[in-house]
């Protein structure tokens with residue numbers, strides 16, 4: 001029997017598009033099936049699957065973020081008929097994330113077709129959505145819940161075990177074992193790794209022995225600032241705005257960040273560190289995620305209760321009409337809406353309505369990429385473009401740091417060092433090419449283990 005072979009197909013030299021293939025004795029297992037989200041890579045989402053989708057025995061998902069599960073509907077549409085194993089919470093989150101992605105793609109395709117028809121240009125390929133609602137439903141039907149710590153059989157001679165990864169609700173690291181006798185190898189896929197002491201989800205687990213590790217390096221070249229007290233920072237930003245009767249707008253990612261924010265706000269209100277005021281959660285997706293927190297206590301940290309995400313004054317906004325009605329209301333109040341970088345979603349109409357008033361506050365709690373509206377506002381632009389017109393920015397701007405779903409450089413190294421035995425090799429994924437390379441060198445120096453940055457499509461023999 002041959003030794004198992006690992007090939008990283010995506011997130012190799014890139015930050016998104018997580019997809020790793022493990023082959024053994026003509027059986028194939030895919031770990032994650034993520035979407036490329038970097039603009040210059042998006043066209044690759046339309047590439048034909050190699051190996052063909054129909055040749056895979058099973059898929060494993062580490063968690064429900066789009067760059068880990070977002071290509072699954074296409075894989076199923078292209079002929080994958082096996083099971084998709086994921087923790088029960090991921091089986092609840094991935095359908096929400098995939099459905100949202102399908103909706104955005106369908107809207108985007110329609111918009112491009114319309115614009116090209118108007119300009120008299122011929123429709124070219126690439127303006128069909130990558131997948132639609134039906135494709136998402138077909139993918140959801142393949143999901144099979146896995147229990148943390150229990151063995152899952154994937155194909156003859158291949159099995160997997162899931163462990164908590166502490167990144168988002170349901171997130172897991174997965175140990176995949178393939179082969180028999182001297183050719184038996186266990187590869188541990190870190191998935192995205194979170195930080196310890198997150199109030200919502202369990203710490204990344206202490207793991208089992210393995211021969212090889214495939215580790216993410218999103219923050220492999222950075223250290224988080226010493227953990228500031230997020231509650232105090234939120235209080236310092238929100239209290240003065242509330243006092244002057246302002247509206248606090250929080251552009252927020254729907255998956256996890258919005259719930260984390262509610263957890264902190266709940267504590268501040270209960271401790272009377274903030275005066276009572278309405279908090280509008282104006283994000284259908286964040287509300288669905290709230291429900292997943294309620295129905296999946298097995299995936300939350302010890303001591304967490306879904307009641308921690310609820311407090312008097314919290315309003316779940318239903319429908320676009322209700323969202324627009326918030327514009328009629330006076331402060332003080334807090335409005336949490338997507339998208340997290342202000343590139344789309346309901347936050348845009350709230351910003352258009354509130355940016356001009358100096359009593360209001362735009363409060364950032366997440367990363368703002370270059371070129372996004374969020375980054376422009378955060379950098380202090382006095383005028384920004386919104387809905388085709390210029391808007392004056394008179395509102396106050398603040399940022400609360402300290403929220404992060406990703407382990408930093410030293411936390412990633414610490415996770416490797418806590419393995420019961422040193423692995424024989426480490427493969428670094430999920431980072432820009434330079435970050436992955438420098439983190440691989442660091443692993444090599446500190447752990448004295450051969451480490452390499454994955455190169456897309458190049459098979460790696462398992463030692």
Ligand SMILES: [Zn+2]
Nearest residue numbers: 063065167192
């Ligand atoms: Zn993630």
